[in-house]
Amino acid sequence: MNVIDIRNLTKKYKEVTAVDDLTLQIEEGEIFGLLGPNGAGKTTTLLMLTTLRKPTSGTATINNFDIVRQPDEVRKSIGIVFQDPSSDEILTGYENLKLHRWLYGMPGDLAERRIKELLELVDLTKRKNDLVKKYSGGMRRRLEIARGLMHHPKVLFLDEPTLGLDPQARGHIWGYIKKLAQEEKITIVITTHYMDEADNLCGRLAIIDEGKIIVSGSPQELKKKFGGDIVRLKAKNLNVSALKKLKYVIKVERRDEEVSLTVKDTNEHLQEILMLVGKVESVEVHSPTLDDVFIHYTGRTIREGAPEGGWAQKAMAFKTKR
């Protein structure tokens, strides 16, 4: 069953089309990723799905409720962890959860049990009475994940869940996300511009660029579409046309002194390729990553275009709002 059904969803600001005719179905129980560079339209899509912004045209249903016509029902069906901190740091972790309980009108005894259970899940039981400003970035994110789950949502949205966290904290958050997907049995939608995050967590994902879905499928499927491994060669005077003639070379891309080849059965043919090109400065062989998939479809890497850290996106949102 499709718990999320997006049909021709479009959001236009004055000159920019942030989300362009997006159609997508997400099944119950999936961990689904929206992967793309900053400014690709992921957050705008999320804001529309969570009823915070109205689409210009098109619509979507979540848990069979329409995001435009039944926003209240949609709101009860979803939980969200926003990109920027969204807990009050002058309140304790426990007080933040209590606030959420009232905002969602949860009855007392049920809510208390749920708070206890979730604090256990994200390992914050011992710190629940500390002010949030004393939490680390990772702890604060965990608290917000717990909060998003309080009212038993059908779908949990995570907007860049590990942005700004150090590698160790990122690993922890991934662990918690996997654990809750198992224990809570809910559908999780993650937006991210980290390839490894999408690869690691998502059962299925859609790569988004300039408001459009470029390709979707499981990380394995997407990588398989390549049909081979990536071989990067660095050398002077490379004979590109000779390389192109080889049958097992699927694709040749040239960038300055570097050539990137997509090669079938690399182990058998690498020797031959090296003989052909002669003296090389460096050779690198790796199986395709989602980054390669992204470059393949868009012609650029995911980190190009906008500086990391989210402020560029915010600056854009600020501009488009006027």
Place this chain on the structure above:
Amino acid sequence: MRNLKGIYALWYREFKVFIREKSRLGFSVINPLVWLLVVGGGLGSVVSFGGVNYRTFIYPGILIQSVVFSSIFFGVYIVLDKKIDFMKEVLVAPISRTAMFVGKVVGGSTDALIEIVTLLVIGYILESTGILAGVSINFVSGIVSVAFLLATTVAMVSLGLIIGSQMESTEGFQLVASFLLFPLFFLSGALFPITNLPSWLSPIVFLNPITYSVDGLRGILIGISKFNIGLDFAVIGIFAIVTILIGTYAFKRMEV
């Protein structure tokens, strides 16, 4: 029912934050005392109106000033909420925008109420030491004063929230709020009597809703007023209702 719980949630948050940031109450009490003693004392050595000393004359005006300033500036917290994603957390909850606005107003008014009661108690003490001779604070005038000041507070918190809901930065908020605050205060008769104003000034003063707050409160506390106290209360009450309606509308339109 759900909306009532939502209002409670927002009130709870404001109240907790208010009691944790003790400096807020401290400054909101010290500032009016400085005005009272410095301006009241300084000018009071040469001026007096209506048969009471100048300090006493401006005491109601200073009370109003104090709640007007802190109430409007309460709106800055909505700008700060927008800066982080706390605002979205509230906006995405299944409560109405009206409930959200009301919750904020109730929260801000609670802060002001604590400030009001503190200032009235201080006024009572200063009266008994003779510094504010002529101010009459008793059970009845106290209650009526609180009602007057609360109506003013509700109007001003709403005004602050209206500004805050439209602004993206705290700097912008401060600019707009100060731009409104100074005419509201200086043209309210808080510091001078409004009975013999020059003809160009009086229409401006009489259009200022704060004039009626000051006039009413002065009537209650020291028995000097130009208008009927009922009229004063009606004007400020209507002003509060209008700002609440506009505020609710502004919140409904607010996007993140």
